[in-house]
Each structure stands twice: as C-alpha cells, then as structure tokens.
Amino acid sequence: MTANVIEVNNLEHSYGSVKAVDNISFSVKEGEIFSFLGPNGAGKSTVINILTTLRKIQKGEARVNGYDVAKEAKSVRKSIGIVFQMLCLDHEMTVCENLEYHGKIYSMPKNERKKRIEELLILTELEHKKDTLAKDLSGGMKRRLELARGLMTKPAVLFLDEPTIGFDIQTRMRMWEYLREIKREGTTIFLTTHYMEEADQLSDRISIIDHGKIIVTGTADELKNKLGKDLIYLETSDNKIAADILRAIKSVKTVTEDTKSLRVMIGEDVTHVLPQIIEQIRKAGLEITTVNIKKPSMDDVFVHYTGHGLREGEPQEKPEGIEVLGASE
Numbered sequence: 057m058t059a060n061v062i063e064v065n066n067l068e069h070s071y072g073s074v075k076a077v078d079n080i081s082f083s084v085k086e087g088e089i090f091s092f093l094g095p096n097g098a099g100k101s102t103v104i105n106i107l108t109t110l111r112k113i114q115k116g117e118a119r120v121n122g123y124d125v126a127k128e129a130k131s132v133r134k135s136i137g138i139v140f141q142m143l144c145l146d147h148e149m150t151v152c153e154n155l156e157y158h159g160k161i162y163s164m165p166k167n168e169r170k171k172r173i174e175e176l177l178i179l180t181e182l183e184h185k186k187d188t189l190a191k192d193l194s195g196g197m198k199r200r201l202e203l204a205r206g207l208m209t210k211p212a213v214l215f216l217d218e219p220t221i222g223f224d225i226q227t228r229m230r231m232w233e234y235l236r237e238i239k240r241e242g243t244t245i246f247l248t249t250h251y252m253e254e255a256d257q258l259s260d261r262i263s264i265i266d267h268g269k270i271i272v273t274g275t276a277d278e279l280k281n282k283l284g285k286d287l288i289y290l291e292t293s294d295n296k297i298a299a300d301i302l303r304a305i306k307s308v309k310t311v312t313e314d315t316k317s318l319r320v321m322i323g324e325d326v327t328h329v330l331p332q333i334i335e336q337i338r339k340a341g342l343e344i345t346t347v348n349i350k351k352p353s354m355d356d357v358f359v360h361y362t363g364h365g366l367r368e369g370e371p372q373e374k375p376e377g378i379e380v381l382g383a384s385e
C-alpha cells in the first residue's frame with residue numbers, strides 16, 4: 057500500500073471570529089499530485105501555511121513526511137519544498153546564483169549543488185538564462201525559477217500555492233508539464249488552485265474546499281462521473297414549471313435553475329431521456345427555446361457540490377440532491 061506523505065486530522069483554524077478552516081481531514085499519498093480547489097477565501101492558503109509550518113497549528117493534527125508539524129517543525133521544513141504566490145527571489149542575483157544560494161542555505165555539498173542546478177535548469181528550461189539577473193526575467197520565467205529553487209534540495213513533497221495564478225493558458229500548460237515531470241522524478245505535490253482546468257488536468261486527486269470545509273474528494277473522473285452521464289441545458293418559456301416536470305422523470309438526477317437556463321443531470325444515455333423530456337415539457341404547453349447537451353466538466357462538479365460558481369459572488373440555492381461526503385473521504 058502507498059504511504060501517506062501528508063496526513064491531516066480534524067484541522068481547525070480561526071482568525072478572531074472568522075473560521076478559516078473548519079474541521080478538515082485528508083491525506084495525500086506518496087507520488088501523487090493532490091489539489092485543493094476552491095474560491096478566494098476558502099481556506100486553502102491557511103491549510104498550506106499550517107502544513108509548511110509558516111502558521112502555527114491551533115487545533116487538530118497534521119503530519120508531513122511522518123513529522124508532526126506542531127512538534128517537529130524543523131524536520132518538516134527540511135523535507136519539503138515551497139513555491140508560494142509571492143515571489144521570494146533575490147532580484148539582484150542571477151538565475152544560477154539564486155539556486156546556488158538556496159543550496160548553500162540548506163548545506164548542500166558543492167558538487168551536489170552543481171549537479172542539481174544543471175538538472176533543474178534543464179527541467180525548467182532556463183539554461184539560456186542562467187546568467188541573467190532574476191529581475192530581468194519574464195513573469196513566467198521568475199515563477200519557473202521559484203519552482204527550481206523549491207526543488208533544489210530534492211524535497212519529498214512540494215507545496216505550491218496557486219502556482220499559475222495570472223498566467224495565460226499557454227504558460228499555464230507548460231507549468232503543468234514541469235509539474236508532471238517533477239512528479240515523474242518521484243516528488244509528491246500538494247497544490248492549491250482556483251482554476252478548474254488546472255485541478256482537472258493535473259491532479260491525481262482533488263479536494264473541493266469551500267468556507268473552510270472539504271466538500272468532496274476524488275479523482276477528476278470520479279467527481280465528474282458521480283454527477284451523471286450527461287448534462288442537458290434547457291431554456292423554456294417557464295423554467296420553474298419545467299423544472300418541476302423534469303424532477304418527476306425517473307432518469308433525471310438533479311435539476312438546477314441557473315439565471316436563464318435549467319441544468320439537467322441525467323443518469324442514462326441522453327438519446328433515451330431527451331425525447332421523453334421534450335415530450336413532457338411540450339405536453340404541459342411550454343415552449344423549448346434552447347437545448348444543449350454536454351459531458352459534466354469540473355465547473356459542473358464545482359457548482360453541484362458548492363451550490364455556486366467560482367467567480368460568482370453570492371452562492372445560489374444549493375441544487376437538489378446535493379451530497380456532501382465525509383470530510384475524511
């Protein structure tokens with residue numbers, strides 16, 4: 057059985073009266089890429105700060121690489137790499153010097169430093185920039201240098217807080233490639249993100265976090281498949297009446313009323329259910345103005361489990377049939 061590199065039990069954290077982390081438990085297996093997917097303020101950074109010992113644990117237990125974050129903070133720090141949103145490079149040093157300096161702080165022998173720097177410059181495609189000052193790199197290159205720095209000591213686990221925030225899609229996809237390569241080197245990766253696609257494409261497993269709670273955990277496919285086989289978007293002359301009609305149909309799993317349309321999740325092949333849906337709605341004297349069919353995406357998963365979209369302000373009503381799985385799942 058694969059060992060757990062991160063183990064968190066009943067973690068809680070408050071800032072005054074704000075409960076940022078609300079009794080969460082989860083574990084990360086050796087060698088996997090595990091993502092916390094959630095909106096701003098969900099509690100992701102607080103968890104990552106506690107796990108990397110930057111924030112003191114208030115309640116609960118957390119172990120990283122077998123070390124207790126409360127009692128063995130030094131050992132935790134020695135065994136991890138960190139890449140945070142905020143850039144921590146020395147801008148007056150070159151790419152090579154930044155890496156060299158980091159290796160020295162961690163008492164890496166000279167030969168080892170040299171070898172590792174060469175490997176990391178190849179991995180992050182920064183060889184041609186090795187003598188460039190950090191301040192003269194592009195944003196994406198700076199982030200890659202941060203990544204290389206976090207990997208200097210060959211950490212068993214790498215923590216990344218929103219690693220691609222603000223990147224365009226091409227740069228983001230290249231970053232995913234680097235992270236996959238790092239995983240192939242045997243490093244376990246824990247990352248936070250609010251990009252659906254990032255969690256979907258990159259992670260072995262995802263925990264959706266909202267209001268300080270883990271709502272659901274699974275592989276991207278597991279999460280999507282739990283939703284149903286297909287999703288139908290419908291616009292009718294009266295969505296409220298149509299929603300009630302649809303809810304009475306056996307193979308309809310859930311119906312969510314969005315601003316303009318109805319999101320209908322179905323548990324069977326769409327070709328069987330759609331004619332029935334159309335017939336029932338027409339029979340009630342309603343007009344169907346739009347029909348769209350698609351496979352569930354990570355956005356749909358997010359809306360299903362949290363009851364709201366990631367970029368919307370206030371949560372909408374939770375969809376029917378919502379299933380909140382145990383925090384320790």
Ligand SMILES: Nc1ncnc2c1ncn2[C@@H]1O[C@H](COP(=O)(O)OP(=O)(O)OP(=O)(O)O)[C@@H](O)[C@H]1O
Nearest residue numbers: 071074076094095096097098099100101102103250
């Ligand atoms: N130092 C702090 N003092 C007071 N409240 C804080 C502090 N840090 C975070 N919070 C609050 O705790 C909650 C969780 O914040 P946290 O930064 O952990 O969320 P997040 O999911 O990482 O958000 P983001 O994606 O914006 O970084 C939010 O309500 C936030 O306002």
